[in-house]
Amino acid sequence: MFGASGHRWVLEQPLGQAELAELEAQVGVRLPEEFRTFLLRVGAGGAGPAYGVFPVRRVRGRWGWEGDGADMADLSRLAEPFPERGPDPDAVDALLAERPEEEDFDEVEEFENAFEAWDERWEDVMFAPGRTAGAIVICHLGCAQREWLVVSGSHRGTIWSDHRVDDADLAPRPGPDGRPLAFGDWYLDWLRDAERTARGEERTAPGGSRVPE
Numbered sequence: 279m280f281g282a283s284g285h286r287w288v289l290e291q292p293l294g295q296a297e298l299a300e301l302e303a304q305v306g307v308r309l310p311e312e313f314r315t316f317l318l319r320v321g322a323g324g325a326g327p328a329y330g331v332f333p334v335r336r337v338r339g340r341w342g343w344e345g346d347g348a349d350m351a352d353l354s355r356l357a358e359p360f361p362e363r364g365p366d367p368d369a370v371d372a373l374l375a376e377r378p379e380e381e382d383f384d385e386v387e388e389f390e391n392a393f394e395a396w397d398e399r400w401e402d403v404m405f406a407p408g409r410t411a412g413a414i415v416i417c418h419l420g421c422a423q424r425e426w427l428v429v430s431g432s433h434r435g436t437i438w439s440d441h442r443v444d445d446a447d448l449a450p451r452p453g454p455d456g457r458p459l460a461f462g463d464w465y466l467d468w469l470r471d472a473e474r475t476a477r478g479e480e481r482t483a484p485g486g487s488r489v490p491e
Contacts, residue, residue: 279471279472279475280328281327281328281329281330281420282325284328284329284330285324285325285326285329285330285331286325287325288324288325289320289321289323289324289325290321290322290323290324290333290335291321291322292317292318292319292320292321292322293317293318293322293334294318295318297336298314298317298318300336300341301334301336301341304340304341304353305341305353305356305357306354306356306357307356307357307429307430309429310427310428310429310434310435310460310461311435312435312460312461312462313427313429313435313461315462316331316461316462316465317334322334322335323343323344326417326465326468327417327425327464327465327468328417328418328419328420328425329345329346329417329418329419329420330345330417331416331417331465332344332345332348332414332415332416332417332418333345343414343415343416345415345417345418346418346424347415347418347422347424348414348415350410350415350424351410351413351414351415351426352407352410352411353414355407355408355411355412356411356412356413356414356429356430357412357430358408358411358412358430358431359411359412359430359431359432360410360411360412360413360428360429360430360431360432360433360434361408361409361411361412361431362431362432364409364447364448365403365404365406365409365447369403370403370404370447373396373399373400373403374445376396377393377396377400378392378393378396404442404447405442409448410426410448411430412428412429412430412431412434413426413427413428413429413430413438414426414427414429415440416437416461419439421443422443423439423440423441423443423444424440425437425438425439425440425451425464426438426440426448427461433450433458435460435461436450436451436458436459436460436461437450437451437458437459437460437461437464438450438451438458439451451464453467
């Protein structure tokens with residue numbers, strides 16, 4: 279099963295009620311119900327989709343999530359609503375059209391300088407701090423692709439895929455019916471696929487199609 283070498287099918291010990299209360303007090307928001315149940319009754323992270331669910335741990339008295347990219351989430355802004363929409367698509371397309379290409383430069387150094395300047399503009403648009411307010415990074419898919427759990431706003435409780443490294447904006451992770459996946463379905467879909475894989479059966483790819491083993 280993809281990513282199992284990372285989590286090794288091990289779950290962290292679940293949180294106690296007092297620990298969860300302290301976590302929520304520190305981040306200033308009540309976490310989505312399905313995720314709260316997971317933390318209290320299943321585990322505080324570990325075995326899960328891709329390389330696993332990022333564990334939440336207390337270090338020197340402060341709670342936070344640990345994993346590749348977990349620090350991309352600003353825990354001081356979790357109570358802010360997750361944005362209803364991302365950057366203007368036309369502005370993004372225009373910026374992509376301006377991306378420097380190496381073959382257009384006589385010197386490699388000129389290309390590198392031009393690309394560095396363009397990349398700063400790209401990050402200012404796509405990785406603006408407010409773009410992921412109200413969400414935590416929940417999972418690393420590999421190749422700098424990650425998934426976020428929205429904890430505040432109208433999208434609260436849903437999983438969003440982050441492929442900004444591949445020039446795409448964040449987007450809700452769709453279930454078989456096309457609607458955004460909530461945390462519980464996201465986790466249980468992975469668990470059912472793991473069971474099918476163990477039995478040598480077909481598994482379900484994102485979007486509901488069947489993938490032979």
